[in-house]
Amino acid sequence: MESNLKTNINEEILNIEKIRNDFPILKQLIHNKPLCYLDNAASTQKPQIVIDTINNFYSTTNSNIHRGVHYLSEKSTQAFENARIKVKDFINAKSEKEIIFTSGTTASINLVAQSFGRKYLNEDDEIIVTTMEHHSNIVPWQLLCDEKNANLKVVKINDIGELLLDSLNDLISEKTKLISVMHVSNTLGTINPIKEIIKIAHQNNVPVLLDAAQSIQHIEIDVQELDCDFLAFSGHKIYGPTGIGILYGKENLLDEMPPFMGGGDMISKVTFEETTFNELPFKFEAGTSNIAGAIGLGAAIDYVKSIGIENIKEYETNLLNAATDAVKEIPGIKIIGNAKEKTSVLSFVIDNIHPHDIGTFLDFEGVAIRTGHHCTQPLMDFFKIPATSRASFAFYNTLEEVEQLTIALKKTIEVFN
Ligand code: C6P
Numbered sequence: 579m580e581s582n583l584k585t586n587i588n589e590e591i592l593n594i595e596k597i598r599n600d601f602p603i604l605k606q607l608i609h610n611k612p613l614c615y616l617d618n619a620a621s622t623q624k625p626q627i628v629i630d631t632i633n634n635f636y637s638t639t640n641s642n643i644h645r646g647v648h649y650l651s652e653k654s655t656q657a658f659e660n661a662r663i664k665v666k667d668f669i670n671a672k673s674e675k676e677i678i679f680t681s682g683t684t685a686s687i688n689l690v691a692q693s694f695g696r697k698y699l700n701e702d703d704e705i706i707v708t709t710m711e712h713h714s715n716i717v718p719w720q721l722l723c724d725e726k727n728a729n730l731k732v733v734k735i736n737d738i739g740e741l742l743l744d745s746l747n748d749l750i751s752e753k754t755k756l757i758s759v760m761h762v763s764n765t766l767g768t769i770n771p772i773k774e775i776i777k778i779a780h781q782n783n784v785p786v787l788l789d790a791a792q793s794i795q796h797i798e799i800d801v802q803e804l805d806c807d808f809l810a811f812s813g814h815k816i817y818g819p820t821g822i823g824i825l826y827g828k829e830n831l832l833d834e835m836p837p838f839m840g841g842g843d844m845i846s847k848v849t850f851e852e853t854t855f856n857e858l859p860f861k862f863e864a865g866t867s868n869i870a871g872a873i874g875l876g877a878a879i880d881y882v883k884s885i886g887i888e889n890i891k892e893y894e895t896n897l898l899n900a901a902t903d904a905v906k907e908i909p910g911i912k913i914i915g916n917a918k919e920k921t922s923v924l925s926f927v928i929d930n931i932h933p934h935d936i937g938t939f940l941d942f943e944g945v946a947i948r949t950g951h952h953c954t955q956p957l958m959d960f961f962k963i964p965a966t967s968r969a970s971f972a973f974y975n976t977l978e979e980v981e982q983l984t985i986a987l988k989k990t991i992e993v994f995n
Contacts, residue, residue, distance in 0.1 A: 591889050591892050591893045591896075592885060592889055592890075592893050592973055594974070594976055597885070597973065597974050598974050598976075600625040600626055600627070600881075600974075601623045601624070601625055601626070601974055602626060602629070603615075603623050603624070604623060604974060607944070608941070608944045608946070609941070609942050609943070609944060610944075611942075611943055611944025611945075611982075612944055612982070613944055613946070614943075614944050614945040614946065614975075614979045614982045614983060615946050615972075615975070616945060616946060616947050616969040616970060616971065616975065616979065616983060617946045617947055617948045617968075617970060618815075618922070618970045618971060618972040618975075619764050619792060619815070619922070619923055619948070619952075619968065619970035620948050620970070621814045621815060621820070622795065622814065622815055622816065622817045622972055623817070623972070623974070624817060624818070624819070624874075624878070625817055625878070625881050627877050627880070627881050628817060628818060628819065628874050628877045628878050628881065630877075631873060631874055631876075631877035632819060632870050632873070632874045632877075635654075635657065635869070635870050635873050635874075636870060639653050639654050639657060640654065640869075640870070641653070641654040642654070642866055642869075643655040643658045643866075643867065643869055644843055644860070654869060657869075657873050657876075658867070658869050658872050658873060659674070660873075660876060661872040661873050661875060661876030662674050662677050662679070662859070662872070664875075664876040664879045664880065665677050665824055665875070665876070665879065668799075668879045668883070669794075669799050669800065669801045669809065669824075669826060670799075670800040670801060670802050670803070671801050671802070671826055672802065672829065673829055674859065675829050675832070675857070675858035675859050676801075676826055676827055676828065676829050676832065676858070676859070677824060677825075677826060677859055678824065678825040678826075678827065678832070678859045678862045678863060679822065679823075679824065679859075679863055679867050679868070679872050680810075680822075680823045680824065680825050680862075681821050681822065681823055681868065682812040682813070682814070682820075682821070682822070682823035683714055683789060683790075683791040683810045683811055683812045683823055684714040684718075684812075684823075685823060685825075686808075686810035686811075686823055686824065686825035687714055687715055687718050687758065687787065687789065687810050688718045688838075689825055689838045689862060690718075690756075690758075690787055690808050690810075690825065690827070691718035691719055691721070691722045692718075692722070692838045693835040693836055693837070693838040693862075694756070694808075694831065694835050695718075695719070695722040695726075695755075695756070696722070696725075696726075696836070697834075697835060697836055698755050698756075699722060699723075699726045699728050699755050700726065700728070701726060701727040701728065702727065702728065702729070702753060703726070703728040703729075703753050703754075703755045704728060704729045704730070704731050704749075704751070704753045704754050704755065705719045705722070705723065705728065705729075705730055705731070705754070705755060705756050705757075705758060706730075706731045706732075706733060706746065706749055706750065706754055706756070706757045706758070706759075706784075707719060707730060707731075707732055707733070707757075707758050707759065708732060708733040708734075708735065708741055708759055708760070708770075709732055709733065709734055709735045709956055709957055709960050710735055710739065710741075710760065710763045710765065710766060710768065710954065710957050711758075711759070711760055711789070711954070711956070711957075712760060712764055712789065712791070712952075712953050712954055713953040713954070713955070714789070714791075714953065715758055715759075715760060715789045716730075716956065719758065728755075729753075731749045731754075732749075732956075733745045733746045733749060733759075735960065738915070738916040738917055738918075739763065739766035739768045739914070739915040739916065739917045740768060740917045740918070741759075741768075741770055741771065741775075743771065743774060743775070743778070746775065746778055747778060750778065750779070750782050750784060751782075752782075754782065754784045755784070756784065756785055756786070756787060757775065757779045757784055757785075757786045757787070758786075758787040758789065759772065759775055759786065759787070759788065759789065760788075760789040760791070760792065761788050761789065761790045761792065761793035761797070761799075762790075762792035762793040762796065762797070762921055762922075762923075763792065763915065763923070763954075763957075764791065764792045764923065764952055764953075764954065765914075765915065765923070765925055765952040765954045765957055765966065765968065766914065766915025766917060766920070766923065766925060766957070767898070767915055767917070767920040767921055767922060767923030767924065767925070767970075768915060768917035768919065768920060769793070769797070769917070769919040769920060769921055771919075772786075772788060772804060772806070773804065776804060776805055776806055780805065785807035785808070785831065786806050786807050786808070787806070787807065787808040787809070787810065788804070788806045788808065788809045788810070789810055789811075790809050790810060790811040791810065791811055791812050791815055792815070792921075792922075792923070793811075793921075794811040794815070794816050795815055795816040795817070795882070795890075795972075796887075796890065796891055796894060796921045796922050797887070797891060797921065798887045798888065798891075801826055806826075807827065807828050807831055808825065808826065808827045808828075808831070809824075809825075809826040809827075810823065810824065810825055810826075811823060811824050813871060813874070813875040813878065816875075816878055816879070816882060817878040817881060817882060818871070818874050818875035818877070818878035818879070819868075819870070819871045819874040819875065819878075820871075821868050821871050822868045822871030822872055822874070822875050824875075825862070829858065832858050832859070832861075832862070833858060837855055837861050837862065837864070838862060838864075839862075839864040839865070840853075840864055841864035841865045842864065842865055842866070843856065843860055843863050843864060843865065843866070843867070844856050844860055844861050844862065844863060844864040885973065889973075890973045891921070893973050894921065894922045894971050894972070894973055895921065897922075897971045897975055897976075897977070897980065898920065898921065898922055898923075898924060898971055900977060900980050901924050901969060901971070901980045901983065901984075902924060904980060904981075904983075904984045905924060905926060905983075905984060905987065908984065908987055908988060908991065909991075910928050910929040910930075910991055911926050911927075911928050911987070911991075912926060912927050912928075912929075913925065913926045914926060914927060914961055914963070914966050922970055922971045922972070923968060923969075923970045923971075924968065924969045924970070924971075925952075925966040925967070925968045926966060926967055926968075927963055927965075927966055927967070928967070928987075928990075928991060930994065930995075931990065931991070931994045932965070933949035933950065933964075933965040933966055933967045934949050934950070934965070935990075935994070936949060936967045936987075936990055937949035937967060939986070939989075939990040939993065939994075940967075940983070940986045940987070940990065943982070943985075943986035943989065944982065944986075945982060945983055945986045947967055947968060947969045947970075947983075948967075948968045948970070949965060949966070949967045949968070950965050950966075951964065951965050951966075952966070952968060969983055
C-alpha cells in the first residue's frame with residue numbers, strides 16, 4: 579500500500595525493507611490482511627538473529643552455568659557472562675557486578691522493594707511514585723509499605739500527561755527513602771524529565787529507581803550520566819526473549835543490600851548454623867538463571883546497536899508524529915496523552931465505542947493494538963476513563979502501517995455509527 583500521508587518522515591534513516599526481513603513474524607497475513615503489529619509496548623517481535631542465537635545455544639552449548647568444570651558448562655558460563663558484559667556496555671554501567679539478571683522489570687522492582695526496602699524502610703517512612711506508574715511500580719511498594727507501616731506518596735500529573743515537578747518538591751522530605759519513577763509512560767508515551775527528578779532526589783539524599791521498561795528500546799540510556807541508583811527493564815521489550823530482565827544498581831547500594839531470594843548460585847558457604855553469600859552480582863541470582871534468555875538478550879542488544887538507538891529514536895519519532903497527525907484528523911477520536919516529549923505510544927478513545935470493540939475490529943483488519951487499562955488503573959482513574967486503545971510503534975513499522983491503522987479506524991467508526 580502506497581502511503582498518502584503528508585509527512586516529512588524519512589525512511590532513509592533506516593533500511594526498513596532489510597529490517598523487516600530480519601523479523602520473520604512480520605511476513606504473516608492475519609485474517610487475510612498484512613500483519614500490522616502495533617502492540618510493541620506490550621512486547622516487541624524478535625529478529626532472526628535472536629531466534630538463531632537461542633536455537634544455537636540449545637543445539638550446541640546448553641548446560642548449567644557457574645557449576646560444571648566440563649566443556650559445555652564452561653562455554654555456557656562464558657556466553658552467559660558475555661551477555662552480562664553486553665548489557666553493562668549498553669547502559670554504560672561501571673561494572674558487571676552492577677548487572678543482575680532477573681525475569682523482567684516486575685521482578686527487578688520487587689527485588690529492590692524486598693531487599694533495599696526491607697532493610698531501609700521504617701515506620702512512617704515514605705516511597706514516592708507517580709500517578710502514571712505501571713502496577714509493577716505501585717504494588718511492590720504497597721506491599722512493602724503495608725508490612726512496614728510506611729506510606730506511598732504520589733507525584734501528580736497535568737491533563738496532557740506530564741509530571742508536575744512542583745508536586746515532587748512538595749512531597750520529598752527526610753521521610754522519603756526512595757523515588758521510583760517510570761522513564762517513559764507505557765500508556766501515554768510521555769518521556770519524563772528524569773534528569774531533573776534525579777537532581778531533586780539527590781539534593782535530598784534520596785535514591786532513584788528508574789523503570790526503563792518503555793525507554794530502553796527507544797532512548798539512549800547511560801546510567802553513569804543519568805546517575806540513577808537503580809534501573810529496571812525487560813528483555814522482551816527490546817527485541818529479546820521473554821522471561822529475562824535486568825536490574826542495574828550502583829555497586830555500593832547492591833553491596834549493602836541483603837539477598838532477596840535464597841538458593842543455589844547466591845551462596846558462598848552454607849552450614850545449618852550460618853550461610854554466607856556470594857559476591858555481586860551472583861548474590862541476587864538464586865537458582866538456575868534463564869541462561870538462554872540472557873544470551874538471547876545479548877544478541878538483541880547487538881542487533882539494536884547495529885541499527886543505532888539514535889536512528890531508532892529519530893525514525894520512531896517521525897512515525898509517532900505522522901500517526902498522531904493522522905489520527906487527530908479522524909472525527910470522534912480523542913488522544914489521551916499529549917505531552918510535549920513523547921515516544922512511540924499513541925493512546926486514544928473514540929466516542930461511544932468501547933476500546934475492546936475497537937481492538938477486535940482492528941484485528942479483523944490485520945492491525946494488532948492493545949486495549950484496556952494497560953496495567954495503569956490509577957492513571958485511568960485520573961483521566962476518568964476505563965480503558966484506552968493503544969498503538970505502539972517499533973522501528974520496523976512503516977508509514978503504510980500508519981495508513982492501515984487510520985483506514986481501519988475510520989472503518990470501525992463507520993460500522994459502529
Ligand atoms: N507493560 C504494556 O503493555 P514486565 O511484565 O515485567 O516485562 O514489565 C512490566 C512493566 C513495567 N513497567 C512498565 C512501564 C511497563 O510498560 C511494563 C509492561 C506492558 O504496557 C504489559 S502491561
